[in-house]
Amino acid sequence: MTTAKITPKVLVIDDDNDLRYSLKRVLSGRQYEVLEAASGEEGLIMAEKHCPHVILLDNRMGGMSGMEALQHLRGINPNAMIILMTAYGTTQTTIEAMKFGAFDYIMKPFDLKKILSLTESAIAASSDLDKAGKEESVPAVSKEDIEGGIIGSSSAMQEVFKMIGQVAASDVTVMITGESGTGKELIARAIYQNSLRAQKPYIAVNCAAIPENLIESELFGHEKGSFTGATNQRIGKFELCDGGTIFLDEIGDMALTTQTKILRALQEGEIQRVGSSETIKVNVRMLAATNKPLEEMVKEKTFREDLYYRLNVVRIQLPPLRERKEDVSQLIDFVLKRLARDSKTEAKLISPEALALLNKHDWPGNVRELENLIYRSAVIAQGEMILIKDLPQELVRAVGSPPGPKVPKSQSEPVALEEEPLHAVAPAAAETLLGHLAIDPYDAVYADLREAHGINILEHAERALIARALQDAGGKQVKAAEILGMTRATLRKRMDQYDLG
Numbered sequence: 049m050t051t052a053k054i055t056p057k058v059l060v061i062d063d064d065n066d067l068r069y070s071l072k073r074v075l076s077g078r079q080y081e082v083l084e085a086a087s088g089e090e091g092l093i094m095a096e097k098h099c100p101h102v103i104l105l106d107n108r109m110g111g112m113s114g115m116e117a118l119q120h121l122r123g124i125n126p127n128a129m130i131i132l133m134t135a136y137g138t139t140q141t142t143i144e145a146m147k148f149g150a151f152d153y154i155m156k157p158f159d160l161k162k163i164l165s166l167t168e169s170a171i172a173a174s175s176d177l178d179k180a181g182k183e184e185s186v187p188a189v190s191k192e193d194i195e196g197g198i199i200g201s202s203s204a205m206q207e208v209f210k211m212i213g214q215v216a217a218s219d220v221t222v223m224i225t226g227e228s229g230t231g232k233e234l235i236a237r238a239i240y241q242n243s244l245r246a247q248k249p250y251i252a253v254n255c256a257a258i259p260e261n262l263i264e265s266e267l268f269g270h271e272k273g274s275f276t277g278a279t280n281q282r283i284g285k286f287e288l289c290d291g292g293t294i295f296l297d298e299i300g301d302m303a304l305t306t307q308t309k310i311l312r313a314l315q316e317g318e319i320q321r322v323g324s325s326e327t328i329k330v331n332v333r334m335l336a337a338t339n340k341p342l343e344e345m346v347k348e349k350t351f352r353e354d355l356y357y358r359l360n361v362v363r364i365q366l367p368p369l370r371e372r373k374e375d376v377s378q379l380i381d382f383v384l385k386r387l388a389r390d391s392k393t394e395a396k397l398i399s400p401e402a403l404a405l406l407n408k409h410d411w412p413g414n415v416r417e418l419e420n421l422i423y424r425s426a427v428i429a430q431g432e433m434i435l436i437k438d439l440p441q442e443l444v445r446a447v448g449s450p451p452g453p454k455v456p457k458s459q460s461e462p463v464a465l466e467e468e469p470l471h472a473v474a475p476a477a478a479e480t481l482l483g484h485l486a487i488d489p490y491d492a493v494y495a496d497l498r499e500a501h502g503i504n505i506l507e508h509a510e511r512a513l514i515a516r517a518l519q520d521a522g523g524k525q526v527k528a529a530e531i532l533g534m535t536r537a538t539l540r541k542r543m544d545q546y547d548l549g
């Protein structure tokens with residue numbers, strides 16, 4: 049018996065006519081039947097009528113939003129693989145999309161090749177589903193919003209957000225690994241906040257901070273008189289957390305004897321208070337994190353192999369910041385805005401030169417280092433903008449030379465930027481600055497000044513900038529030099545040259 053080959057059906061829901069047209073062209077080229085809908089509402093009707101295998105769904109549309117449509121579509125056609133497309137990617141959208149059962153998520157503008165390969169894998173997954181004849185259930189999700197506090201538009205972080213969405217609704221144990229300061233604690237909390245246990249307790253235990261002889265009593269409780277100092281009965285964190293989520297942070301620092309008990313809690317769902325033979329049933333979801341190399345510890349027998357496999361059901365490996373430098377400027381912006389919110393002031397900005405310099409740094413302390421550095425620099429910065437001189441000078445020296453900007457030996461001296469032309473430091477930053485100043489060398493006014501009066505545009509602009517800085521600094525040369533990023537000696541020279549004394 050032969051089975052007729054089915055042509056895969058792809059439904060494109062997007063209010064952008066041009067995009068629908070391009071998608072239709074490339075997808076039809078792959079022998080897919082392509083259906084189109086220009087709104088979420090129309091999309092639902094089409095999905096009901098045609099039962100597409102794959103749906104490419106825009107997130108931002110007039111009328112029903114993509115996220116809303118996604119939830120309805122999952123009800124109408126649970127076997128369809130939905131790919132959410134959006135130009136407005138945020139952490140929460142990615143997490144939500146995956147939670148609501150999207151197959152994947154792609155940010156606009158995208159490469160048509162990428163969407164093609166994604167559609168292909170969605171079609172493969174969809175026929176797998178047909179074969180298995182199973183219907184994925186839509187997880188019931190609370191509308192609870194996480195506080196949008198996780199930043200990351202790099203593809204590595206987008207993958208992390210997808211994983212959060214995929215694992216949040218199940219009770220699976222998640223192991224979060226990554227260097228110090230990469231955000232393991234933040235991710236654990238996001239999993240909890242997006243889980244079905246979000247209304248239940250969440251208890252984080254830092255296994256490294258509790259002395260070995262106390263950790264068992266902390267976790268499992270103890271009976272009165274079970275050891276010296278146990279003057280009262282104590283209820284442990286596992287019992288307190290019944291029905292909720294327990295986050296075992298720094299699990300690589302846990303003693304072997306405690307590991308055995310954790311394993312039992314995980315496997316049997318039961319614990320014993322220290323000094324008691326009674327077993328108590330507990331229902332907790334466990335999340336764990338460490339920056340220790342657990343695999344090596346297993347080989348060295350300092351971490352139980354069976355516990356390792358039990359915890360490592362799903363692994364979220366957080367990438368170090370140096371491998372996702374595209375997130376740096378967004379993180380800085382986020383930290384500055386949060387700082388402004390907390391101190392009820394206007395958010396400071398960061399100068400393009402300072403940003404260019406920070407982009408060269410490798411961030412061994414990851415996001416925590418970035419956070420501390422920005423807090424510190426924002427406090428030091430006197431104006432509304434963080435300048436190179438406000439950054440820690442050791443860092444400026446380390447990453448700034450060579451080929452970065454020259455840095456003075458002494459901290460009291462302003463940074464001498466004029467020896468290293470701006471265009472050599474950061475071309476994009478220089479462009480932005482020109483944009484702010486509205487200086488266009490091809491402008492008719494300048495052409496006229498140049499030809500009729502022999503005026504040099506650079507000198508003209510420099511003179512105007514110095515005059516402005518002197519005015520802003522109330523005539524104080526040290527301050528003006530600082531604003532301009534030049535030494536006081538150079539400023540004096542220029543003032544003489546332009547007759548600005």
Ligand SMILES: Nc1ncnc2c1ncn2[C@@H]1O[C@H](COP(=O)(O)OP(=O)(O)OP(=O)(O)O)[C@@H](O)[C@H]1O
Binds near residue numbers: 197198234338339
């Ligand atoms: N993606 C992110 N967006 C915003 N803030 C972040 C992000 N990642 C980390 N942070 C911030 O950086 C700091 C360090 O994060 P966290 O404590 O979660 O790191 P960690 O991986 O647990 O580090 P350690 O291994 O040292 O415990 C926190 O203040 C956290 O809020």
Ligand SMILES: [Mg+2]
Binds near residue numbers: 232233297
């Ligand atoms: Mg931590």
